[in-house]
Amino acid sequence: MKVFCVAEYRFDELNPLSIELLNLANQIKGDGSSEAVVIGKDVGKYAEELAKYADKVWKVEDDSLENYTPDLYVDVLLQLIEREKPDIILVGNTAQGGEFAPYLAAKLNAPIATDVVAVDVSDGVKASRYLMQGKLMVDLKLKSTPCVLTIRQGVFKEGTEVGGEIVDAGIKPSRESKRKFVSYIEPEVGEVDIAQADIIVSVGRGIEDESNIELAEELADLLGGVVAGSRPVIDNGWLPKDRQVGISGKVVKPKLYLALGISGAFQHVMGMKDSELIIAVNKDPEAPIFGVAHYGVVADLFDVVPELIEKLKEIKGA
Amino acid sequence: MKIIVLAKHAPDPESEISVASDGKSVSQSGLVYDINDWDRYAVEEAIRIKEDKGGEVVVVGVGTNCDDTLRKCLAMGADRAIKIPVDTSFDAYTTAEVIKEAIKDEQFDMIFAGLMSQDLNNAQVGVLLAAMLDLPVATAATELKVEDGKVIARRELEGGYLEEVELPTPCVITIQSGINEPRYVSIMGIKRAKSKEMKEVSVSPSISTLEIEKMYLPPVKKAEMIEGDPSQVAEKLIEILKERGLI
Ligand SMILES: Cc1cc2nc3c(=O)[nH]c(=O)nc-3n(C[C@H](O)[C@H](O)[C@H](O)COP(=O)(O)OP(=O)(O)OC[C@H]3O[C@@H](n4cnc5c(N)ncnc54)[C@H](O)[C@@H]3O)c2cc1C
Ligand SMILES: Cc1cc2nc3c(=O)[nH]c(=O)nc-3n(C[C@H](O)[C@H](O)[C@H](O)COP(=O)(O)OP(=O)(O)OC[C@H]3O[C@@H](n4cnc5c(N)ncnc54)[C@H](O)[C@@H]3O)c2cc1C
Numbered sequence: 001m002k003v004f005c006v007a008e009y010r011f012d013e014l015n016p017l018s019i020e021l022l023n024l025a026n027q028i029k030g031d032g033s034s035e036a037v038v039i040g041k042d043v044g045k046y047a048e049e050l051a052k053y054a055d056k057v058w059k060v061e062d063d064s065l066e067n068y069t070p071d072l073y074v075d076v077l078l079q080l081i082e083r084e085k086p087d088i089i090l091v092g093n094t095a096q097g098g099e100f101a102p103y104l105a106a107k108l109n110a111p112i113a114t115d116v117v118a119v120d121v122s123d124g125v126k127a128s129r130y131l132m133q134g135k136l137m138v139d140l141k142l143k144s145t146p147c148v149l150t151i152r153q154g155v156f157k158e159g160t161e162v163g164g165e166i167v168d169a170g171i172k173p174s175r176e177s178k179r180k181f182v183s184y185i186e187p188e189v190g191e192v193d194i195a196q197a198d199i200i201v202s203v204g205r206g207i208e209d210e211s212n213i214e215l216a217e218e219l220a221d222l223l224g225g226v227v228a229g230s231r232p233v234i235d236n237g238w239l240p241k242d243r244q245v246g247i248s249g250k251v252v253k254p255k256l257y258l259a260l261g262i263s264g265a266f267q268h269v270m271g272m273k274d275s276e277l278i279i280a281v282n283k284d285p286e287a288p289i290f291g292v293a294h295y296g297v298v299a300d301l302f303d304v305v306p307e308l309i310e311k312l313k314e315i316k317g318a
Numbered sequence: 319m320k321i322i323v324l325a326k327h328a329p330d331p332e333s334e335i336s337v338a339s340d341g342k343s344v345s346q347s348g349l350v351y352d353i354n355d356w357d358r359y360a361v362e363e364a365i366r367i368k369e370d371k372g373g374e375v376v377v378v379g380v381g382t383n384c385d386d387t388l389r390k391c392l393a394m395g396a397d398r399a400i401k402i403p404v405d406t407s408f409d410a411y412t413t414a415e416v417i418k419e420a421i422k423d424e425q426f427d428m429i430f431a432g433l434m435s436q437d438l439n440n441a442q443v444g445v446l447l448a449a450m451l452d453l454p455v456a457t458a459a460t461e462l463k464v465e466d467g468k469v470i471a472r473r474e475l476e477g478g479y480l481e482e483v484e485l486p487t488p489c490v491i492t493i494q495s496g497i498n499e500p501r502y503v504s505i506m507g508i509k510r511a512k513s514k515e516m517k518e519v520s521v522s523p524s525i526s527t528l529e530i531e532k533m534y535l536p537p538v539k540k541a542e543m544i545e546g547d548p549s550q551v552a553e554k555l556i557e558i559l560k561e562r563g564l565i
Contacts, residue, residue: 010475069483070455095475099457102442106411106449111527114440130536131438132331136344137536141529178454180484182470187478199564223565235496241478248474256564263332277562279555280541284332288538295558296541297551307552315556315565 001032001121004086006039006077007050008096011184014046017092021151022053023159025090028121029055032087034162037080037169039073041066047166055164058084060171067181070100072173077104079171086146088125093150101150111142114150115266125149133265134288154270190242192226198255199225202245202272203233206261206282206301210238215305216260222312228252230262246271260301264289281305319373319464321364322421323396324431324443326354327379327387331436342530344437353387356432360493362500364430365395367464378421380404380413385516392511393503399516409528410438414446420519427487428469433458433494441492448490456483458494 005021025034033055038046047057060076091097093115105112118128125142201220220227234244245252247267257275273292280293281301290296334348364375377391380402388399402420431444448455461472472480474494544554559565
């Protein structure tokens with residue numbers, strides 16, 4: 001198999017997921033090759049990093065490629081794919097990869113599977129992915145090649161160095177981008193940095209209503225911690241944006257992460273899985289959060305939290 | 319400004335989920351359907367733009383049983399609906415394809431889709447449709463500014479960062495949750511929706527590019543479960559915290 005891996009970088013740093021794509025490519029290439037593609041204005045330093053893990057690195061350079069746009073990424077990738085004929089194109093399942101990969105697939109008339117966590121090439125190309133926010137899994141067969149797979153971060157971390165060559169692809173965009181990059185906007189900063197907290201009481205949609213945030217605050221105060229939340233809690237405006245844990249919020253590693261009424265969707269878990277101690281309270285015994293928690297309680301949080309508060313008050317009072 | 323919004327009638331992942339006896343699909347029993355959460359935000363955003371600038375909002379749904387969701391969108395304030403009564407036991411590619419076919423006579427400035435569906439989580443249909451129509455696209459929009467002939471969109475990146483991009487119309491935008499606060503459906507809205515048009519457009523889908531081999535419950539490593547009544551649970555949790563020096 002000839003496996004293409006489209007690299008991603010931002011703010012001067014290669015996304016580690018780009019190397020993970022190559023790890024996967026090296027696992028499945030058989031007697032084929034793992035080939036990274038890195039697109040931009042001046043990508044030499046990324047190419048060097050990638051070359052450690054790739055048989056070949058294709059550099060696609062042009063001034064108009066300085067900032068990512070899906071239009072031009074797809075334009076140059078189509079040219080390169082047409083010429084080099086890879087069997088599989090791997091892309092990171094990120095804000096960037098998740099955007100241009102389906103576009104590329106449609107233009108190639110190629111099957112695509114997104115957010116893939118396992119790939120099997122023993123009999124055609126098969127990919128496994130989750131459905132229903134992590135509650136089900138499906139094995140899919142992609143019926144033809146070339147095919148496009150976007151890969152979940154953190155799954156293919158293990159790999160060995162290969163040491164390949166860097167080649168200028170000699171490809172230029174064939175047109176101007178309709179979409180223009182304007183600027184990056186930094187995250188808002190609030191008065192509390194949850195990433196610095198030792199103890200986090202985190203609430204999800206299970207907290208049900210803004211008025212119940214108080215309950216979490218009381219518990220957090222007694223524990224000497226701070227309150228954070230999952231995305232729906234922030235989307236609803238119950239907590240400020242800088243309290244959001246997860247892929248589009250903050251990554252936290254506290255000594256204690258108490259997850260109350262959080263289902264454990266991947267995008268949330270990526271922001272808290274490295275916490276030293278994770279305790280989850282959820283009324284659904286099948287909630288995926290119990291897959292990352294060290295201790296789990298299947299219960300209504302409105303039964304357990306008041307009890308905890310009472311007992312902590314007793315301890316403090318004594 | 320004419321905006322087409324794609325709205326999926328989708329099972330809530332919080333409903334009871336199991337694999338059907340064929341081992342390849344989700345069992346329908348226990349599933350509770352509603353408008354895909356991301357699409358609520360997309361419909362709201364389109365209605366707000368219409369309220370501000372005038373124009374029309376057309377919602378499109380694929381599926382034989384998607385009426386409830388389309389009616390809900392009409393009750394929120396969309397002007398009319400297009401139903402594509404094709405059952406969606408096929409991939410996102412085919413969904414995009416039938417939508418493309420069904421809207422071919424509509425002149426529009428923008429198409430909004432949700433960033434992803436709450437059940438299958440593919441995050442593909444909007445982008446595939448953009449590619450099929452050869453239109454510029456922006457995904458995961460958390461803020462939109464609509465001007466003459468162009469849209470300025472803020473897209474969500476990782477880690478709380480955003481990217482601002484500018485697109486000419488017509489274009490396709492996928493909407494991230496939290497972009498606005500979707501309105502509740504009012505009694506008046508429901509009444510008004512009854513007289514709004516819901517047109518069925520029949521389209522035959524082509525062959526799928528994917529085949530489902532197997533569907534199953536994912537293997538999970540389980541946490542150590544703490545049992546007991548709430549008071550006993552609280553007691554045990556406090557013990558654990560004490561052992562770790564956390565209290
Ligand atoms: C591009 C992208 C980025 C995203 N980024 C993030 C991110 O940064 N952070 C994030 O969190 N999410 C993010 N998400 C959303 C993510 O996919 C999930 O939708 C979200 O994490 C779900 O939040 P939740 O667990 O609070 O809600 P739900 O999934 O609705 O879960 C609520 C849980 O509460 C339980 N519950 C309900 N009532 C009670 C009760 N009384 N007692 C106990 N338990 C109860 C239920 O059993 C359920 O498990 C992102 C999604 C996308 C597509
Ligand atoms: C592995 C797999 C299993 C499937 N299993 C089932 C199944 O068990 N039952 C079933 O009914 N279908 C199933 N389908 C088909 C499915 O319902 C969709 O039509 C298709 O896969 C679109 O993907 P998605 O829902 O994840 O959309 P995404 O690409 O995640 O959705 C993004 C946006 O596209 C729009 N959109 C998506 N679908 C529709 C729609 N139907 N109508 C209007 N707008 C839409 C919405 O705006 C949505 O927010 C399956 C597809 C696949 C690939």
